[in-house]
Amino acid sequence: MPAAEPLTWSLTEAARALRERRISSRELTQAVIARAKQVDARLNCLVRVDEESALGEAEHCDEELAAGRIRGPLHGVPLAHKDMFYRAGQVSTCGSRIRKDAIAEATATALVRLDRAGAIQFATLHMAEFAFGPTGHNYHIGHCRNAWNPDYITGGSSSGSATSVAARANFAALGSDTGGSIRLPAGFCGITGIKPTYGRVSRFGAMPLSYSLDTVGPLARTVADCAAMLQACAGADPADPTSSDAAVPDYAAALAQPVAGLRIGLPKRYFYENLDPQVEASMRESLRQFASLGARIVEVELPDLDALNASAIMVLAAEAASIHRPWLARRASDYSDQVRSRLEQGLAIPATQYIDALRARAVALAEFNAAVFSRADVLHAPVLSSTTPTIAETDLGGTPALNKMLGHVTRMVRPFNYLGLPVLALPCGFSANGLPIGMQLAGRAFDETTLFALGHAYQQATDWHRRLPAI
Secondary structure, three states: OOOOHHHHOOHHHHHHHHHOOOOOHHHHHHHHHHHHHHHHHHHOOEEEEOHHHHHHHHHHHHHHHHOOOOOOOOOOOEEEEEOOEOOOOOEOOOOOOOOOOOEOOOOOHHHHHHHHOOOEEEEEEOOOHHHOOOOOOOOOOOOOOEOOEOOEOOOOOOHHHHHHHHOOOOOEEEEEOOOOOOHHHHHHHOOEEEEOOOOOEOOOOEOOOOOOOOOEEEEEOOHHHHHHHHHHHEOOOOOOOOOOOOOOOOHHHHOOOOOOOOEEEEEOOOOOOOOOHHHHHHHHHHHHHHHHOOOEEEEEOOOOHHHHHHHHHHHHHHHHHHHHHHHHHHOHHHOOHHHHHHHHHHHOOOHHHHHHHHHHHHHHHHHHHHHHHOOOOEEEEEOOOOOOOEHHHHOOOOOOOHHHHHHHHHOOOHHHHHHOOOEEEEEEEEOOOOOEEEEEEEEOOOOHHHHHHHHHHHHHHOOHHHOOOOO
16 A cells, blocks of 8 residues: 555545554554644644654554454544644643643543544644634744645634645544634635534533634535534533534435435525635536536525624624633733734623624524525535635734724625534635635534535535645
């Protein structure tokens, strides 16, 4: 077997190869760690590598498999995750100076469940400071870089998660999505990511940013990989009262569901306004591909999403400021200018406006459901209206131009956080300069299965997700 081949496997392919004993967990873990260290020199995607403990755990997995014992569907697969998922006894920096020495007292439920599924964690990954940035910049540990071209942003805040998977230095990673932080990096780095329904995955042991908006989900190479990761993590958790007790379906079975006859909503406005011609061409081509698979493309009229987006920004700003207020009072200089200036804006929001924004949420969801899901099963949209910008173009620190840039980057993704709906992001093309273009499929609450069915069918018919960066 060529040495590089295992690195090109998807998560599900790697798990199958391990079960069939075509490769040992130790061999696979050694290969992935070596690759991660190699690409980190250009991408700045790693925070910490736990090589000794990961290899020891891999040997244990090999011994168990030889004895006929399998922990779960991810037995022996090495993974690395965004550095905001706490593991007892270890440091999680959250991409910050403030938490650079903070040792966790408990392990995140999502990590516990991946452990039970048999996965091995070998590293923690780069992220925007306190997950409060959609570009991938981090002024404390250096900016993360896109595997397709290091001069371009990865998207954030799950920056290292996305670029490590794109660079074939990781099979899959946990990320978080409060205002697009899974879908933006997935779109910019040419991989697949799922923002689950709010409450689908426990947030216990994950760094909080916004109690009303935070979600936990995977970034991986394929829809099937995301389905496997979500299967391992989803479900109610007594430690997180916001987690849902809704039954978790069989996501692997959903991949085989027929998509002929499913209705894909094409929004008449908002998502398709002022698109870069390259982005629009990729969107239209993806719709043609879905139509060739038997899906029906139907136009839908959306409610006022600009007002909804404004409410989402207000909720995030107020809740993030509430969480960080003690540190802002004592350690303001330990924040980067960009993050501190955004957090301080949240301190100025009146409680009445924040409550109004929360109260409007249920009404906005009812209006959106009536407008979209009375006519369609999913909504189709780009991840970004323009092509991927460079690090230099978006390196605005705390300047007045910052909010305008951030608003542009998050405009297509943020509404779904406010609504709490599940959204799948996947690659659907490339721009002329070789950077990926991503699309989103948004579904009804707790209907990740339809998103997985459509996304998997699309990836079976196209090869965008199989293309590899030259790094």
